[in-house]
Amino acid sequence: MLSLQQVKTLVSSGNVEEQEVLALLQTMASEDEELCAWTDDALQQIDSISPHLAGEIAVFCMDRCSSIALWACKLVARVKQQEAESDLLQTSLAIALAQHSSVSVQQSAAAALATFEGLTDQSRHALQSKIDAPDPRLRRLVRRALERRAA
Amino acid sequence: MARRRSYSRSSYGRRSYSRRRRGGIPVYPFVVLALIGVGGYLGCDPNSVSPGSDEPATASSSPQYSSVIPERSASKILVGSFNMQRLGKSKMKDPWVMERLAQVVRSFDVIAIQEINNKEQKAIPTLLTYVNKEGANYAYTISPLLGRSERYLEQYAFVYDTTRVRSGQEYTYTVSDQEDMMHREPFVGRFQAVSKSQPFEFTLVNVHTDPDEVKQELDVLAFVYQQVRQYESPEDDVILLGDLNQAPGKLQQLEQIPSMRSLVGNMPTMTKGEKTNDNILVNAQATLEFTGRSGTFDLEQAFQLSEKDALRLSDHLPVWAEFTLNEQAPNTGQVATGEQALTR
Numbered sequence: 001m002l003s004l005q006q007v008k009t010l011v012s013s014g015n016v017e018e019q020e021v022l023a024l025l026q027t028m029a030s031e032d033e034e035l036c037a038w039t040d041d042a043l044q045q046i047d048s049i050s051p052h053l054a055g056e057i058a059v060f061c062m063d064r065c066s067s068i069a070l071w072a073c074k075l076v077a078r079v080k081q082q083e084a085e086s087d088l089l090q091t092s093l094a095i096a097l098a099q100h101s102s103v104s105v106q107q108s109a110a111a112a113l114a115t116f117e118g119l120t121d122q123s124r125h126a127l128q129s130k131i132d133a134p135d136p137r138l139r140r141l142v143r144r145a146l147e148r149r150a151a
Numbered sequence: 152m153a154r155r156r157s158y159s160r161s162s163y164g165r166r167s168y169s170r171r172r173r174g175g176i177p178v179y180p181f182v183v184l185a186l187i188g189v190g191g192y193l194g195c196d197p198n199s200v201s202p203g204s205d206e207p208a209t210a211s212s213s214p215q216y217s218s219v220i221p222e223r224s225a226s227k228i229l230v231g232s233f234n235m236q237r238l239g240k241s242k243m244k245d246p247w248v249m250e251r252l253a254q255v256v257r258s259f260d261v262i263a264i265q266e267i268n269n270k271e272q273k274a275i276p277t278l279l280t281y282v283n284k285e286g287a288n289y290a291y292t293i294s295p296l297l298g299r300s301e302r303y304l305e306q307y308a309f310v311y312d313t314t315r316v317r318s319g320q321e322y323t324y325t326v327s328d329q330e331d332m333m334h335r336e337p338f339v340g341r342f343q344a345v346s347k348s349q350p351f352e353f354t355l356v357n358v359h360t361d362p363d364e365v366k367q368e369l370d371v372l373a374f375v376y377q378q379v380r381q382y383e384s385p386e387d388d389v390i391l392l393g394d395l396n397q398a399p400g401k402l403q404q405l406e407q408i409p410s411m412r413s414l415v416g417n418m419p420t421m422t423k424g425e426k427t428n429d430n431i432l433v434n435a436q437a438t439l440e441f442t443g444r445s446g447t448f449d450l451e452q453a454f455q456l457s458e459k460d461a462l463r464l465s466d467h468l469p470v471w472a473e474f475t476l477n478e479q480a481p482n483t484g485q486v487a488t489g490e491q492a493l494t495r
Contacts, residue, residue, distance in 0.1 A: 034239040036302035067302045137331040
């Protein structure tokens with residue numbers, strides 16, 4: 001876990017290196033609201049993730065800490081050349097969408113699935129299982145993901 | 152602009168306006184407006200305000216952008232917006248930062264603040280102790296904690312000089328977003344300049360979009376802006392301001408609203424000078440009170456700071472726009488004065 005000062009320095013530098021991604025993800029487990037907010041800003045600066053990190057990040061999609069899992073799903077959507085790791089990444093997202101207890105994580109997983117060129121059967125099934133979810137944002141994100149694929 | 156309102160003494164002895172349209176708020180399937188506060192309009196006691204100047208407006212069709220904020224003037228109202236980047240415990244514990252943030256606040260008659268991160272809700276009261284330390288009379292209104300994160304939430308605030316502008320928590324509301332279209336629902340506040348005659352009355356819509364969903368949120372904001380204008384009618388000076396995370400030219404449906412104008416243009420609003428994220432948007436046909444002067448507040452220049460030190464304050468620059476103290480009515484609209492009963 002990184003300190004507040006370390007995270008602030010990353011944010012100010014505007015340059016978050018890939019080797020810091022996993023440490024940043026783990027920092028989201030902090031109970032310190034300010035540290036989490038700054039970490040959120042640092043993670044936001046990451047435009048793309050190399051495929052070699054994708055597997056390690058995808059593991060966090062089912063993390064018990066919803067803030068970590070939410071960000072892991074977001075980062076999976078930023079993996080470069082998703083097709084190379086598509087099945088592995090989609091499996092992680094589909095499980096998070098179907099099984100994570102946090103609606104925020106489910107939303108993040110649905111949004112991430114919408115970025116893939118082609119959906120696996122498991123992903124499609126997970127999306128369809130949430131198409132009438134009570135949460136309006138989740139419902140909307142699921143439908144958007146399915147509609148994109150249908151288009 | 153035209154005012155058709157009424158106000159009366161409430162059972163608590165406080166002056167309040169009645170709103171005929173309470174309960175008649177336009178409903179939209181995705182976003183509805185709901186009053187968190189008591190609502191109502193600001194009462195104006197003509198005996199308690201200091202004289203304002205009758206200096207005519209110089210409403211301009213093209214803003215004169217500047218990175219230097221003008222001195223506050225008795226005949227003008229300076230409105231600002233500032234994303235204070237994670238205003239929370241760390242900044243509260245740093246007097247150097249707080250003194251300079253307070254100086255920024257004191258440069259304005261009213262300022263909209265974004266990114267307040269303190270669930271104990273002490274950040275703005277602490278800022279106010281610095282702002283008012285030398286005898287100023289600023290007050291604040293604040294939104295509920297907003298956001299989707301389970302780890303941290305944000306608040307908006309309006310901080311205003313009570314000798315120049317009237318407002319109060321009861322004149323604020325948060326846009327209710329039943330369909331969860333926006334990460335942080337806009338915070339709306341009503342204001343009235345302190346002036347004996349025809350004070351400028353305006354509504355500020357304080358926003359901070361989510362950079363991840365900015366495309367969707369900007370279009371929702373366009374709808375919200377129009378709904379707030381409709382709801383606030385006959386008040387037509389509705390000013391949208393805050394961190395939009397997008398520059399003019401990419402504001403999508405917000406820019407499609409007839410007469411909608413950016414008062415900051417494409418001036419960089421980030422401390423590092425790289426992007427235009429913050430803005431002030433008005434309906435140029437309605438808000439004739441805009442004097443034509445607006446821009447950013449260059450923190451490095453104003454406080455003689457290095458970029459590194461300016462970043463201790465925020466990664467954003469404040470943005471500002473100047474308005475006349477008094478209403479500029481192009482038509483024959485009625486204007487509320489004293490106890491005159493005006494219906495809405």
